[in-house]
Amino acid sequence: MLPKALEKKDLAGWVAALAEARRVAGPVRKEISPADGSERFGWEFLADPEDLRLDYDLTVLGPKKFLWPPMQSLVHYDLDPADPKPEAVLEHEPMVLFGVHPCDVTAIGTLDAAFGQQVADPHYLARRADTAIIGLDCEKPCHESSFCLDMESLYPAKGYDLMLTDIGHAYYVEVATALGEALASAAHLRPAGPEDLKARQAATERKRAAFHLKLPLEVKYLPEALDASYDSLVWQAIARRCFSCGSCNTVCPTCYCFDVVDEIAADLKGGARVRRYDSCQLDPFAEVAGGESFRKERWSRLRHRMFRKGKYILERTGQSGCVGCGRCDRACVASISIRDTFTQISGSRES
Amino acid sequence: MSLADINLQEGAKAESPYVPKMARVVEAAEMTDTERFFRLEMEDEPLRYEPGQFVSVTVFGIGEAPISISSSPTQGDVFDLTVRSVGAVTNALKTCKKGDRLGIRGPFGNHFDYAAMRGKDVLFVAGGLGLAPMRSLIRYVLDHRKDYRNVTILVGAREPRLLLFRDELAAWAKGGQAKTLVTVDRPDDSWKGNVGVITRLFKQIKVDAANTFAVIVGPPVMFKFTVLEVLAERVPENRIICSLERHMKCGIGKCGHCQIRGTYVCRDGPVFTYDQVKRLREGI
Numbered sequence: 001m002l003p004k005a006l007e008k009k010d011l012a013g014w015v016a017a018l019a020e021a022r023r024v025a026g027p028v029r030k031e032i033s034p035a036d037g038s039e040r041f042g043w044e045f046l047a048d049p050e051d052l053r054l055d056y057d058l059t060v061l062g063p064k065k066f067l068w069p070p071m072q073s074l075v076h077y078d079l080d081p082a083d084p085k086p087e088a089v090l091e092h093e094p095m096v097l098f099g100v101h102p103c104d105v106t107a108i109g110t111l112d113a114a115f116g117q118q119v120a121d122p123h124y125l126a127r128r129a130d131t132a133i134i135g136l137d138c139e140k141p142c143h144e145s146s147f148c149l150d151m152e153s154l155y156p157a158k159g160y161d162l163m164l165t166d167i168g169h170a171y172y173v174e175v176a177t178a179l180g181e182a183l184a185s186a187a188h189l190r191p192a193g194p195e196d197l198k199a200r201q202a203a204t205e206r207k208r209a210a211f212h213l214k215l216p217l218e219v220k221y222l223p224e225a226l227d228a229s230y231d232s233l234v235w236q237a238i239a240r241r242c243f244s245c246g247s248c249n250t251v252c253p254t255c256y257c258f259d260v261v262d263e264i265a266a267d268l269k270g271g272a273r274v275r276r277y278d279s280c281q282l283d284p285f286a287e288v289a290g291g292e293s294f295r296k297e298r299w300s301r302l303r304h305r306m307f308r309k310g311k312y313i314l315e316r317t318g319q320s321g322c323v324g325c326g327r328c329d330r331a332c333v334a335s336i337s338i339r340d341t342f343t344q345i346s347g348s349r350e351s
Numbered sequence: 352m353s354l355a356d357i358n359l360q361e362g363a364k365a366e367s368p369y370v371p372k373m374a375r376v377v378e379a380a381e382m383t384d385t386e387r388f389f390r391l392e393m394e395d396e397p398l399r400y401e402p403g404q405f406v407s408v409t410v411f412g413i414g415e416a417p418i419s420i421s422s423s424p425t426q427g428d429v430f431d432l433t434v435r436s437v438g439a440v441t442n443a444l445k446t447c448k449k450g451d452r453l454g455i456r457g458p459f460g461n462h463f464d465y466a467a468m469r470g471k472d473v474l475f476v477a478g479g480l481g482l483a484p485m486r487s488l489i490r491y492v493l494d495h496r497k498d499y500r501n502v503t504i505l506v507g508a509r510e511p512r513l514l515l516f517r518d519e520l521a522a523w524a525k526g527g528q529a530k531t532l533v534t535v536d537r538p539d540d541s542w543k544g545n546v547g548v549i550t551r552l553f554k555q556i557k558v559d560a561a562n563t564f565a566v567i568v569g570p571p572v573m574f575k576f577t578v579l580e581v582l583a584e585r586v587p588e589n590r591i592i593c594s595l596e597r598h599m600k601c602g603i604g605k606c607g608h609c610q611i612r613g614t615y616v617c618r619d620g621p622v623f624t625y626d627q628v629k630r631l632r633e634g635i
Contacts, residue, residue: 074369077411077454084411086454088367116357118618119603123369125362230632257607260600262414271412273369280607288598289416289437292571294611294633304610312613316604 001175004189005196008170014187015049018096021186022132024049025066026098027056046098054099054136054166058143058326062104062253063097067127068111074123075273079264089272092126096183099136103146103325105160106153107253108133113317114256123275132179135160139203140210145326147339149211150219153323167199214339217346219320223311229345230303238341239299241334246279248305248328248338254313254321257285280305306341368603371409371454372396377429379448383513386480387444388421389432393455397428401462402487403594403622407602408432408440409454410447416440417599419484419621420458423491433483433515459602460621463488463592465495468564472501474556474586476577478549478569482506482515484594484621485568493528502529503556507549507573511535511542530556549573550580560585566592578625591625 006014018024028051030042041056043063077086100108108128115124138154148154161180164171172192175181192200217225229235249255259278264271278285281302286295295301313321322338329337378390398406402423409415416438422431436442447453465488473492477485492499504523508514514533524531532552534545545552549569558565558581565581567574574593581591597609599617609616611631623631 074367075371079412081411081452084373084452084454086370086373086409086411088370090367092363112357112359114605116359116362119368119605120362120365121603121605122363122365122367125359125365129359129363256605258600258605259608260415260606262412264412273409273415275606278607285608286597288596289435289441294597300633307612308610312610315613316615 001177001181003192003197003200004173004175004184005167005192006164006171006173006187006189010188011052011054011171012049014189015046015052015098017186018098018183019046019049022094022096024096024098025063026052027054027059029053052098054164056099058146058330060327060331061251062107062325062327063100064104064107064111064253066095066097067108067131068124068256071274071276072123073272073274074260077271077273079269079271084271088122090122090126092130095127095131096134097131098134099164100133100160101136101138101142102156103148103151103153103323104253105133105135105156106320106323107325109156109159110254110313110317110319110321110323111256112159113319114313117317132183133160133162134180134183135163137163137165137203137207139166139207143326143330145329145337145339147214147324147326149324150213150215151320151322151324152219153320153325154207154211165200165203167196167203170196170199172196172200172203215342215346221346222342223314225342225346226307226311230307232345234344235299235303235306238336238344239297239302241336242281242298242302243334244281244283244298244301245333246281247331247333248336249279249281250277251327251331252309253323253325253327254309255279280308302336306338306345309338310342369456369601371407371415371456374398374453374455376447376449376451376453379451382433382515385437386433386435386515387447389434389444389447390422390429391432391453391455392429394452398430398455398458400424400430400458402465402491403463403484404458404460404487405484405599405602405621406430406432406455406457406459407599408434408444409456410440410443411454413443414440415454415456415600417459417602417617419487419594421483421486423487423494425491425494431486433480433486435480457602459599459617461619463491463566463594463622465491468492469498470500472503472559472563473499474558474563474565474581475502475504476549476565476567476569476581477505478507478573478577479509479513480515481568481570481573481594485566486516486519488566489523489529493523496528500562501559504529504531505549505552505556506531506533507535507552507569508533509536511539532556548576550576553580553584558584558586560587564590564592568594588626588629589624593623593625593628594621595623595628596621
């Protein structure tokens with residue numbers, strides 16, 4: 001499909017046109033930091049197309065929440081014990097995620113694999129299938145803790161319908177899918193000309209120059225390095241600082257573990273089975289009936305998370321469990337860094 | 352598997368794996384102070400399961416809990432559960448009676464490889480509630496008794512009043528189909544059987560290591576000492592079989608609760624060989 005270009009002045013008009021058929025979510029300014037006066041951004045449904053801020057940097061939470069909400073009803077039933085009539089709850093509506101950075105595009109690919117493979121989970125997939133993804137390429141690292149180049153999430157080959165690249169006065173628009181083509185036709189996108197292509201090439205070169213590898217090993221060796229470090233005291237050393245608060249899980253764009261609880265409606269007539277984010281760092285996560293826990297030690301839970309991010313999810317889904325976005329590093333109140341951890345254990349690999 | 356292999360549109364229309372199907376209680380009985388026995392029948396399609404699998408049981412308005420199936424598919428369309436009251440759901444099941452309706456999802460997980468055991472000796476070692484999942488295989492083997500060689504059943508409980516399936520243990524012992532030995536840690540005045548930990552029963556049996564499958568299910572500490580005993584009898588690690596307990600919430604390898612290293616007990620287990628379990632490390 002041929003690339004297109006959109007003048008920046010036409011951006012809000014395009015968003016408004018998209019919003020006629022789909023709910024549009026994108027990065028917006030959330031607040032001004034009282035500490036340093038900098039702007040802070042978050043992902044929200046857009047109330048006004050003008051709110052969209054494509055110059056955003058790393059958000060606390062990624063766009064995951066639109067596809068994988070913190071709480072989601074799975075089943076509804078009646079509280080009549082004679083006839084509960086359980087039924088699936090499948091809530092979805094047409095959405096656009098506008099301006100998704102490459103790391104989050106990659107992370108959504110991991111969620112797609114986790115919920116799409118083996119037993120399909122329509123509660124996730126119905127939302128996902130109804131969602132268009134408009135990516136936004138990065139020209140420079142958005143946070144000091146990010147290591148997306150290492151984790152191979154900076155140049156996603158797929159997982160988006162359109163990909164925008166900032167070329168100054170306009171956006172260069174790569175059209176990846178038929179849905180993307182349809183979305184593009186809602187706006188006055190012109191075919192990309194030679195000047196646009198040249199400008200895009202320059203942007204790509206700036207991107208290549210701006211990102212640097214940060215890990216001392218190639219990511220393909222990470223599972224092996226983790227395996228070699230399994231019995232190391234390094235986990236106890238790193239976990240000395242860990243509070244087991246689970247912030248790392250909450251902000252992670254690929255974490256998808258969940259707890260399941262039943263909730264009773266206020267009228268006492270209906271009940272719902274609800275899933276909600278859970279955290280492998282919390283003490284009761286690996287508890288079984290009767291109270292025995294198989295990961296009692298804080299360090300064993302921290303090790304489990306690092307292994308999930310660097311090895312288990314990759315082996316299970318074929319997609320990386322860590323995209324190197326740096327959110328967990330930034331969220332950690334104890335300054336535990338997944339990048340530093342991967343760096344430290346990389347020496348464990350037998351050479 | 353790459354992204355292209357995932358069909359979002361097709362998956363979006365898949366049947367929800369989280370909706371329980373309705374089952375009716377055809378029998379409910381007290382077994383001990385904390386354990387209850389249920390015999391259930393699915394209202395629509397009968398449950399098609401294998402020995403060693405588990406189901407998720409819903410008490411509507413309370414929640415869902417994973418429970419091993421205690422019966423063998425050879426007994427027909429009804430299936431049995433042995434439930435220990437430890438949490439909200441299992442405590443709610445205390446008042447559940449014949450005719451009540453429950454939700455069932457599953458069956459989930461792999462199963463005991465009874466085909467591989469054909470023509471061999473089978474040594475069952477069950478501690479406490481471990482007899483519940485093991486009974487599915489014991490009954491399967493006894494229902495196909497001629498396919499197997501010597502069958503030995505060792506059962507341990509802390510106290511006589513905590514023994515599960517007492518009548519069946521007595522019948523197995525009497526019937527001569529299986530050498531059945533029972534021991535308790537703390538006897539009461541009426542107890543006339545063996546006393547002591549389950550490993551002491553090994554002094555009363557002979558193990559033909561080259562032709563034996565040892566199936567061990569029980570609490571972690573019992574498992575460790577029993578594996579040691581069976582290995583001392585020279586049974587190879589890949590013919591020592593166990594079933595692991597985890598709190599599966601989804602049963603389909605998504606929620607993460609039953610994960611041991613890269614293994615999801617709900618899909619890759621709950622049945623493992625000792626050879627596999629020793630590699631899991633966080634397993635027992």
